[in-house]
Amino acid sequence: MTKHLLSLFILFLSxxxxxxxxxxxxxxxxxxxxxxxxxxxxxxxSIQYHSPSVRGRKIFGNLVPYGQLWxxxxxxxxxxxFADDVYLNHERVPAGTYSFFILPENETDWNIxxxxxxxxxxxxxxxxxxxxxxxRVTPQKVDxxxxxxxxxxxxxxxxxxxxxVWENSKVTLEIETEVEKxxxxxxxxxxxxxxxxxxxxxxxxxxxxxxxKEHHEEALKWINKSISVKENFYNNWxxxxxxxxxxxFQEAAxxxxxxxxxxxxxxxxxxxxxxxxxxxxxxxxxRRF
Numbered sequence: 606m607t608k609h610l611l612s613l614f615i616l617f618l619s620x621x622x623x624x625x626x627x628x629x630x631x632x633x634x635x636x637x638x639x640x641x642x643x644x645x646x647x648x649x650x651s652i653q654y655h656s657p658s659v660r661g662r663k664i665f666g667n668l669v670p671y672g673q674l675w676x677x678x679x680x681x682x683x684x685x686x687f688a689d690d691v692y693l694n695h696e697r698v699p700a701g702t703y704s705f706f707i708l709p710e711n712e713t714d715w716n717i718x719x720x721x722x723x724x725x726x727x728x729x730x731x732x733x734x735x736x737x738x739x740x741r742v743t744p745q746k747v748d749x750x751x752x753x754x755x756x757x758x759x760x761x762x763x764x765x766x767x768x769x770v771w772e773n774s775k776v777t778l779e780i781e782t783e784v785e786k787x788x789x790x791x792x793x794x795x796x797x798x799x800x801x802x803x804x805x806x807x808x809x810x811x812x813x814x815x816x817x818k819e820h821h822e823e824a825l826k827w828i829n830k831s832i833s834v835k836e837n838f839y840n841n842w843x844x845x846x847x848x849x850x851x852x853x854f855q856e857a858a859x860x861x862x863x864x865x866x867x868x869x870x871x872x873x874x875x876x877x878x879x880x881x882x883x884x885x886x887x888x889x890x891x892r893r894f
Contacts, residue, residue, distance in 0.1 A: 636679035643757040645765040646784030647791070649688040652705070652755045652767075654678035659751050664772040665709055665744075674718065674728055677707045677769060678753065682725040692781040693717075694740045703737060707769065707776065715742050715776055744774045788813065789820075796827070807831035808840040815846050838867040838875055842882055849885070854892040861886040 635657070642651040657679040662668050669675045677683040682704040689700045703719040710716065719738040725731055753771035763784035768777050792810045799806045808831040814824035824847055831840040845860035864882055868875030875882075 641755050645760060645780055646763040646782040647787045648691060648782040651686045654683035655680040656753050659772050665774055669709060671709050671711050675707050676727050677705050684723055689787060690783060693738060693778050696738055696740060698738050713743060715744050717742055717778060742776045744776050746773055747775045749773055802834060804831045804834035808843050812843045815850050821851060838864040841867060849889055854889045858886060858889040861889060
């Protein structure tokens with residue numbers, strides 16, 4: 606490098622060093638980001654959105670016009686994520702992340718639209734060719750909600766509800782998950798990975814199947830495996846209930862009697878179940894014949 610070029614290079618670096626770095630200025634947003642998550646059954650469901658406020662405006666039919674698709678929030682598209690396949694208003698939706706839109710046709714007829722394009726800003730770039738669900742919903746009148754919110758409610762073993770509320774309107778999606786299918790898959794995977802001395806995982810899996818008669822024979826194999834690893838009052842009690850569920854009360858009574866006997870060897874653990882076991886024995890021994 607020549608002396609002249611070297612001087613120019615040094616001058617450039619000195620000028621560059623005098624330019625202040627661009628700062629990231631954080632200010633409050635008119636529609637702040639929000640996130641809500643809920644597990645239904647064994648399936649995690651989450652929603653990420655920006656939450657606008659009413660601020661004295663007429664929302665539905667005005668700010669959000671009837672007959673036009675709305676992003677169900679502000680700024681970037683609202684995103685909903687399902688860890689597993691679900692049923693929304695009885696329509697199957699595959700696991701994945703989707704943009705969430707609402708189409709209010711009029712005061713009484715609305716639609717919820719899920720779209721597989723998750724890169725949208727508002728409606729920019731939206732294509733109905735990417736829609737994966739189009740769900741009819743009826744809005745309900747509610748007390749004033751200043752800030753738009755998503756809420757979960759009525760959570761059960763495999764069902765729940767998702768609500769969007771804003772201004773004086775609420776729309777609801779009914780969600781159902783395939784909890785039994787996933788639970789069975791989880792059980793089989795856990796049993797495959799179980800340690801050789803883990804009697805409890807086999808007993809726990811068999812116990813889950815007690816009310817599920819279609820898996821009765823498989824549950825018996827699991828509880829027998831548990832007993833072969835380490836026999837105790839608990840796995841005999843589980844096996845007794847499997848037989849009782851199948852109305853085989855003679856075997857159920859015999860196994861319950863054995864569970865009570867084995868309970869004497871671990872009294873602290875047994876006392877948690879003692880009343881239930883002894884009450885069942887009283888009933889089942891009368892039904893043996």
